[in-house]
Amino acid sequence: MLPDCDRAPGVRDENDTGSFESAQCSAAAMPNILFAVKGPIVGGGIGHGRKTSRGSRVSARAAYCRFVRETGVRMRRVSFDELDALSGDWDARVAQDAGVDAFCSRSAWQIAFARAFEPDRVLWLDHRDEAMVVLAERANGVLECLENMWGFGTPLIGPGAAELVSPWLLERPRPAVLRGLPATRELLAPLVESLAPSYEFSVLPPTTRFVAPLAEGVEGWLAGRRPSFRRNLRAALRRVDAAGIEFRWSEVNSEETMKTLYATILDVEARSWKGLRGEGAGTGPMEEFYRRLWPLLVQRGRLGVLLAERNGVAVGYLHGGRVGDHFRGLQFSFDQAHADVGLGNALQFRALGHLAQAGVRSYDLGGFSDYKGRWGDEGLQTMGLVLRPRNAAGTLD
Numbered sequence: 001m002l003p004d005c006d007r008a009p010g011v012r013d014e015n016d017t018g019s020f021e022s023a024q025c026s027a028a029a030m031p032n033i034l035f036a037v038k039g040p041i042v043g044g045g046i047g048h049g050r051k052t053s054r055g056s057r058v059s060a061r062a063a064y065c066r067f068v069r070e071t072g073v074r075m076r077r078v079s080f081d082e083l084d085a086l087s088g089d090w091d092a093r094v095a096q097d098a099g100v101d102a103f104c105s106r107s108a109w110q111i112a113f114a115r116a117f118e119p120d121r122v123l124w125l126d127h128r129d130e131a132m133v134v135l136a137e138r139a140n141g142v143l144e145c146l147e148n149m150w151g152f153g154t155p156l157i158g159p160g161a162a163e164l165v166s167p168w169l170l171e172r173p174r175p176a177v178l179r180g181l182p183a184t185r186e187l188l189a190p191l192v193e194s195l196a197p198s199y200e201f202s203v204l205p206p207t208t209r210f211v212a213p214l215a216e217g218v219e220g221w222l223a224g225r226r227p228s229f230r231r232n233l234r235a236a237l238r239r240v241d242a243a244g245i246e247f248r249w250s251e252v253n254s255e256e257t258m259k260t261l262y263a264t265i266l267d268v269e270a271r272s273w274k275g276l277r278g279e280g281a282g283t284g285p286m287e288e289f290y291r292r293l294w295p296l297l298v299q300r301g302r303l304g305v306l307l308a309e310r311n312g313v314a315v316g317y318l319h320g321g322r323v324g325d326h327f328r329g330l331q332f333s334f335d336q337a338h339a340d341v342g343l344g345n346a347l348q349f350r351a352l353g354h355l356a357q358a359g360v361r362s363y364d365l366g367g368f369s370d371y372k373g374r375w376g377d378e379g380l381q382t383m384g385l386v387l388r389p390r391n392a393a394g395t396l397d
Contacts, residue, residue, distance in 0.1 A: 075126045075133065075168040083111055083123065083134070087296075093132045093158045095323075099182025101209070101380060103321055103328035103364065104152035108296035110134065114146040116289035126168070131160035135176075143176035150367060151179030151207055151384055162191035170198055173389035179204065183383045195387065204384030210372035211379030212363040214356040221352060229374055233349060236342025243341050245310045247350045252303040258294055261305050265317040271335040281331055290331065297321045306351050308334065308343060318347045325361040348375060 083090075087107035094105045103109060114121070114136060121136040123146070135143045135155050145155045155178060156162060169176065181187060183206075192201060212221055222230060252258050266282050274280030281290060297303035302323060308316030316334030320327055329351075334343040355363055364379065365372040 075124045075135075075165070078123050078125045080111060080115060080119075080123070083107065083125065086125070086127075087111070089127065090132060090134070090157070091300075093127075093130060096130060097158050097182075099184055099187070100154045100157065101152045101180055101382065102323050102326055104147065104150075105154050105157060105180060106323070108293055108300070108302075108321070110146040110153050112289055112293035112296060113149070115292050116285045118146075118148065126164045128164060129160060130158040131164050132157040133161050133165045135165075137174075141174045143174060143178075145177075145179055148177070148179075151204075152209070152367070152382075154178075154180035154182070154382070156181060156187060156191075159186065162187055162194075166191055166194040169195060169387070173198060175389065176387040177204075177384065178387070179207070179384035180382045181385060183381070188385075191385075198390055200388045200390065202386040202388070204386060206381050206383050208368055208381045209379040210365045210368060210376035212352060212365060212376040213361070214352065214363055215361045218349075218353045218356045221356070224377070225374070232342075233345055236345040237349065239341040240308075240343060240346040243310065243338065245308050245315060245338070245341070245343065245346070247346075248307045248309060249351075249354045250305045250307070251301075252294075252298050252305060253301065255295070255298065258298050258303070261307075262291070262294060264307065264314050265305070265319065265331075265333075268314050268317050268335060269333050271315075271337070272333040273336045273339070274333070276336060281333065293330075304355075306332075306347060306354070308347055308350075310338075316343045316347050318351050320351075322360065325359055326364065327355050327360045327362070328364045329366060 084107075090107040094100060094102065097105075114123075118136065121138055124133075124135045124137060124143075126133045133156055134146060136146050136148070137143050145151065145153060147153050156165060195201075213224070214221055216223075222233075225233075250257065250261060252261060266287070269275045269280055269282035272280060275282050281287060294303060302321040304320060304322060304327070306318040307314050315338050316332070318329070318332035320329040320331075322328075332344065332347050332351075334347065352363060362379070363376070365376045
């Protein structure tokens with residue numbers, strides 16, 4: 001189950017109901033990649049406490065006006081329907097940007113989340129050549145990513161994205177929280193250089209995905225796990241087999257199949273330990289998130305679902321989305337009546353086996369947790385920035 005930001009309702013141990021998400025960020029320090037740009041980005045931000053001249057801000061705004069005149073590029077307010085119509089272009093740009101989260105930066109994840117959790121925000125868009133900027137604005141004026149809970153996806157896509165958004169932020173200064181950013185000079189240096197006279201920057205803790213590597217098959221992945229992990233997994237698989245539980249993978253290619261499977265996983269979810277408490281992926285905005293996300297994945301041929309069945313009745317499930325040779329786990333859960341056999345472990349392992357045979361080379365488990373650290377290795381790491389405008393005196397608003 002995807003978590004709240006402060007305490008994820010995720011996996012408590014290896015046999016618990018499953019979540020691929022966590023609000024916890026890796027404690028590893030992000031490289032100080034912008035040391036030469038107006039001083040280092042550290043906890044205190046760039047140029048912390050430094051005043052800037054009114055002239056520098058005026059010249060920045062003049063540069064913006066010149067930019068708009070010369071290029072005609074300008075951020076514009078858009079609707080969800082307009083974003084849906086641009087989803088193909090959006091996803092194509094993400095596919096070309098190797099530094100961003102390949103699944104969560106795409107339109108399906110971002111739009112489904114925004115519709116389910118934050119449907120009333122103002123949406124802003126600009127795109128040119130390989131670059132695209134998609135932002136949401138809260139009622140208090142703060143700009144942020146469409147998906148603002150876990151920060152996996154980036155709002156700045158492709159080379160030149162910083163050059164698109166920076167002039168607009170100079171024209172209309174306001175706070176912004178930009179997460180899911182690749183830690184590269186190519187993206188961040190233009191952003192910082194253009195905005196430093198008018199904004200204070202602070203760095204958020206990095207977000208690290210944990211990934212099960214499958215390039216050498218499931219046996220190669222298993223060889224990289226600790227002996228105690230392998231021993232416990234084998235024991236769980238024996239218990240599951242003795243309980244008569246079987247597994248069935250479905251590639252979801254039709255709306256009818258999708259609806260049937262979605263009803264099945266909601267039924268299983270209601271019997272999970274969270275479902276029995278009225279929580280989890282079967283209720284509230286989280287249920288709406290998946291209900292909106294699934295059709296978008298099916299349209300693109302990306303949804304896969306694994307069912308665990310006993311005597312023809314579903315007792316567990318796992319689902320996720322595939323992009324190329326990369327699979328992003330979304331959710332797994334199981335009937336609480338089978339919690340003692342280790343069904344959560346078995347679901348993960350059976351999914352890994354199927355995906356490895358299907359040519360998947362990396363299985364993204366989501367953000368950090370102790371559980372995911374046992375199943376995967378550190379993968380893509382992204383960073384976040386908080387931008388705070390300075391007032392007319394050059395100090396922070």
